[in-house]
Amino acid sequence: MELIQTIEQFAWIGWLVLILVFLVIEMLSLDFTFLMLSIGGLAGLGSDLIGAPIWLQIIIAAAVAAVLVLFLRPPLLARLRRGEDPTPTNVAALIGLSGRVLSTVSAHAGEVKLSNGDTWTARGDAADELEPGTVIRVSRIDGATAYVRPADLEGPRA
Incomplete structure (x- = not known):
């Protein structure tokens, strides 16, 4: 006690x-x-x-x-x-970004320069090859590889 x-x-x-x-x-x-x-x-x-x-x-x-x-x-x-910035950052900010093909992009290899100035290893989402100078959009990022499509196949970036 x-x-x-x-x-x-x-x-x-x-x-x-x-x-x-x-x-x-x-x-x-x-x-x-x-x-x-x-x-x-x-x-x-x-x-x-x-x-x-x-x-x-x-x-x-x-x-x-x-x-x-x-x-x-x-x-x-x-x-x-409430005051957080809703702008996507890092990899999320790259999705939908436009750019140009630097070296031929196929399902296995390629290189693109994005509109933000970054150069990325790229793969094509489609079976067709994308020739240098083709305008592209990033559809997804996997590691250090950007998966891209021709920009004319998609609508404008939201």
Whole structure:
């Protein structure tokens, strides 16, 4: 019984440590989950300071954290991500890009220069060979190889 009384007497220290650990993890993850858990820990600390038993402190902390994670975190994440740039980047930005054939593109070999200035190893999507100077569009990227089609076979890039 003396152990339980000691735990209840110094529970505020445990709450403070838990809150600080959650805040440090939140600073590293920036996902709002651990922020909500630390606020739940703050509710547990508050209930400890007003004299609630340890079991009630834990229930209050868990309930507050669960409510915040389920109801406050999603709109906060949506608001945070609202300003993200929707422009495709990396490989996704190359899909649909136009260019010109530098060396004959077949199903097995070829080289193209894209409109962004990059030169890529290329393969043709169609069975026909594409001669140098042909205007092409990138249909997909596989590793370091661009799969291309003649530009006149597709509509304009969206």
